[in-house]
Amino acid sequence: DAGITQSPRYKITETGRQVTLMCHQTWSHSYMFWYRQDLGHGLRLIYYSAAADITDKGEVPDGYVVSRSKTENFPLTLESATRSQTSVYFCASSGGQGQYGYTFGSGTRLTVV
Amino acid sequence: AQSVTQLGSHVSVSEGALVLLRCNYSSSVPPYLFWYVQYPNQGLQLLLKYTSAATLVKGINGFEAEFKKSETSFHLTKPSAHMSDAAEYFCAARGGSQGNLIFGKGTKLSVKP
Numbered sequence: 419d420a421g422i423t424q425s426p427r428y429k430i431t432e433t434g435r436q437v438t439l440m441c442h443q444t445w446s447h448s449y450m451f452w453y454r455q456d457l458g459h460g461l462r463l464i465y466y467s468a469a470a471d472i473t474d475k476g477e478v479p480d481g482y483v484v485s486r487s488k489t490e491n492f493p494l495t496l497e498s499a500t501r502s503q504t505s506v507y508f509c510a511s512s513g514g515q516g517q518y519g520y521t522f523g524s525g526t527r528l529t530v531v
Numbered sequence: 532a533q534s535v536t537q538l539g540s541h542v543s544v545s546e547g548a549l550v551l552l553r554c555n556y557s558s559s560v561p562p563y564l565f566w567y568v569q570y571p572n573q574g575l576q577l578l579l580k581y582t583s584a585a586t587l588v589k590g591i592n593g594f595e596a597e598f599k600k601s602e603t604s605f606h607l608t609k610p611s612a613h614m615s616d617a618a619e620y621f622c623a624a625r626g627g628s629q630g631n632l633i634f635g636k637g638t639k640l641s642v643k644p
Contacts (some may be wrong), residue, residue, distance in 0.1 A: 449630050460621065460636040463576075466629055493566065510632070516563040516625035517582045520632055524574040526631065 424509050424523035431499050431530055439494045439526045441509030443493065448513040450492040451520075452476075452484065454505040467492055499530045532557055533626045537635035545643045550594075552610040552638050554622030563625040565611045565632065566596055570618045578620075580606060582600065592616070617642045 421478040428442040431437045443450065448469050463476030465484040473484050481503060483495045495504055509523040538553040547566040556562055563582045579590025586598040596607045605622060619639045623632040 451631050453634075458636065461623075461632075461634040463626075463631050463633075467633050468630065474629070476629070509583075512630065515630035516632070519565070519577055519580050521565075521577075522575040 422509060422511050422521050422523045424443065424507075424526050426526060427524065429526060429528045431496075431528070433500060433530055434498050437494075437496045437499055437528070439507055439509075439522060439528070441462065441492045441494070441510045441511075442491055442522075443492075445513065445521075446489055447511035447513045447521075448489070449515070450486065451510045451512075452482075452492070452494045453508045454503075454509065455476065455508060455525075456505050464507075496528075499528075504528060504530045522523050533562075533633050535622050535633055536622075537622050537634040537638050539638050541638065541639045541641065543641040543643060544612045546614055547611050550607070550612045550616065550640065552607040552620050552622075552640065553608065554596075554635060554642075555603050556605060556622075556624045558624065564598060564637045565619045565625075566590065566594070566605075566607050566625045567623060568592075568618050569621065569637075575621065578607070583611055611620050612640075612642045614642050614644065616640060 425440045451466045452464040467486045469472045507526045510520045512520045534557045536555045553610040565580045579588045581598045589595045594609045622635040626633045
């Protein structure tokens with residue numbers, strides 16, 4: 419189906435483990451983004467990508483790594499998970515620089531214990 | 532830097548009453564502005580967007596917003612609240628050269644019967 423999908427929907431992991439959150443979009447949008455949502459903070463940008471093989475840090479990048487070898491995929495990796503990374507993570511894509519809007523995935527609720 | 536401020540983290544209205552959710556932005560360039568709605572445990576759904584066309588923007592579910600450059604505001608309104616409007620609402624603006632969205636911290640709307 420067309421759209422933007424995130425997996426897994428829910429994840430529980432232990433402190434110190436590596437975990438990867440997946441994001442896949444079917445529109446061939448150039449821009450993709452990762453946000454985290456925390457109570458009292460709204461949504462904050464972790465990383466973004468303007469095209470395949472082009473990524474850059476957002477507001478809160480520490481402890482995260484991204485890659486974008488293919489236009490449609492934009493995985494987010496927590497190299498060594500910490501409890502402060504317990505959050506809801508949203509992936510988004512945009513066909514341009516916002517003039518066509520942004521579409522969000524359903525989110526991944528990550529709990530680090 | 533671009534910023535978005537939502538006035539009021541919680542707004543409560545009676546069913547049938549006017550809904551007014553306030554949003555102000557800071558920008559040195561004409562912005563793209565968005566309102567999203569988030570229902571519990573769900574992703575973000577686009578309500579409406581302003582991308583430099585008509586200043587009064589109509590969205591889904593009877594919502595509309597007016598872009599006022601002189602006031603740097605983009606308030607969201609609905610003439611008559613419905614119980615199903617209870618959700619969290621986020622105002623967002625496209626950030627500078629990164630092309631990402633910058634979010635306000637959200638306003639939780641409660642609708643009383």
